[in-house]
Amino acid sequence: MSIDRILERAVNGERLSxxxxxxxxxxxxxxKMGEAANTVMKKxxxxxxTTFVIGRNVNYTNFCxxxxxxxxxxxxxxxxxxxxLEDDVIFQKIQETMDVGGTEILMQGGTNPDLPLAYYxxxxxxxxxxxxxIWMHSFSPAEIWKIVEVSGLSLEDVLSELHAAGLDSMPGGGAEILTEETRLRVSRLKITWEQWIDAMKVSKKVGMHGTATMVIGFGESFEERALHLQRVRDxxxxxxxxxxxxxxxxxxxxTGMYKTKKLTARDYLKNVAISRLFLDNIENFQSSWVTMGPEVGKKSLEYGCNDFGSTMMEENVVSAAGTTHKVNTNQILTLIxxxxxxxxxRNTKYEIIRRFDGEESAEKDFVMQN
Incomplete structure (x- = not known):
């Protein structure tokens, strides 16, 4: 069956089902999907x-x-x-980020039941x-809900207190696939898809914003992927x-799912394109070069992505699963x-700090370390 009519409707601004x-x-x-997604991106x-942010992942705890x-x-x-992590170690990591012109700290960890709200x-x-x-783009919905559980406070009260203390925005980690069928199969104890969505909605209510994420390759159906996109769009x-x-x-x-068939770069690019065509109300799409590698990340800029994501000086979660792709700031300039x-x-709000016209390089560069 031809997909031409679907792509034509998307390019013309019609909402897909x-x-x-x-x-x-x-x-x-x-x-063909990539070409249509690229056209939509250019609108x-x-x-x-193509933008990028200089940031660092700080995985403050792995207890979960x-x-x-x-x-x-x-x-x-x-x-x-x-x-x-000791506070002084975290401060040192932030200072190192600032020293190379960094603006964003993506602080995430496990759902640690021994850390009270006051810790955060x-x-x-x-x-x-x-x-x-420094912009604190930190604590995924799963971590937020663990704080809710430990503190006994409401979701809104916890997010309000964190925001008042210095939390600027919330990353979308832990979305995986927003259907209970897949979540119960791969992360039975994790928050529900409704809780993930609620955390994002309430974060906006208390004055923050967040990002939406999606991980494919758990054996989910195409219908589940479509439902994930629908729930994000809603x-x-x-x-x-x-x-x-x-x-x-x-x-x-x-991982405990090591026998799962690994998807390909082509599957990734297809998902990027379909997401750009479907999510007609989200302006920015980040490339995922950390998992896919720099060359596929570069290719995704033809499939609907307008942003290369974070330089990510440090990354421990994906690399623990055996996937480690590293680039530095000047390599990102070259790839783009x-x-x-x-x-x-850019900064976390997608405001441009500096354009690198011509062949200029970053004055301060770094090689990422784990």
């Missing part, structure tokens, strides 16, 4: 500029009582291999007192809580230019 999305997932005309971003089958990073509470609020206040200009219609959408592939190595785009450093 879940049935349309399933038909696109069933098709192998990936290049949002007519200038040939959610026990996701797909995660190779977590350690059970009480494990001798578990940790909670005290840490945020201490960070902001030392680094008032939440965005209601609250405009998302500044960006990021998708990537499940990495089965070293090779895609025929102009690189531009």
């Amino acid at each position: 879940m049935e349309d999305a399933v038909k696109l997932y069933e098709s192998d005309e990936v290049e 949002w971003h007519p200038e040939p500029v 009582d959610t026990y996701c089958r797909f995660c190779a990073f977590y350690r059970a509470p009480g494990s001798k291999e578990g940790y909670v 609020t005290d840490l945020l206040r201490n960070i902001k007192s030392r680094f008032p200009n 939440a965005q219609d209601e609250t405009e809580c998302f500044t960006a959408f990021i998708s990537w592939l499940f990495q089965p190595e070293n 230019r090779e895609a025929g785009k102009i690189p531009a450093q």
Whole structure:
């Protein structure tokens, strides 16, 4: 069945249905989808500029009582291999980020049942007192709900207190696939899809914003992928809580799901394109070069992505599953230019800080470390 009519409607600004999305997932005309997605992206971003943010992942704890089958990073509470970073270590990591012109800290960890709300609020206040200009894009919905559980407070009260203490925005980690069928199979103890959505909606209510994510490759159906996109689009219609959408592939190595068939770069690019066509209310799409590699990340700029994501000086969760792709700032500039785009450093709000016209390089560069 031809997908031409679906693509034509999307390019013309018509809203696609879940049935349309399933038909696109069933098709192998990936290049055709990419061309349409690129056309839609250019309506949002007519200038040939690809942005990136200089940031760092800080995984402050790996203790986690959610026990996701797909995660190779977590350690059970009480494990001798578990940790909670000392505050001074976190401060040092932030200082190193600031020293190379970084603006964003993506602080995430496990759902640690031994950390009270005061741990998070005290840490945020201490960070902001030392680094008032750093943007704290931190704590995924699963972590937020664990704080709710431990504190006994409401979701809104917890998010309000965190925001007042220095939390600026919330990453969309833990969405995986927003259907109970897949969530019960791969992460039975994790928050429900409704809780994930609620956390994002309430974050906007208390004055923040978040990002939407999607991970494919758990063995979910095309219908489940379409439903995930529908639920993200509905939440965005209601609250405009998302500044960006990021998708990537499940990495089965070293996890409890190591026998799962690993999807390909072509599957990733197809998902990027379909998401851009379906999510007609989200402006920014990030490339996922950390899981896919720099070259596929570069290719995604032809499939609907307008942003190269974070330089991510440090990353421990995906790399724990055996996938480690590393680039530095000047390599990102090169990759973006090779895609025929102009690189531009942005902040977390997608405001451009600096364009790199011509062949100029970053004055300060770094090689990421784990």
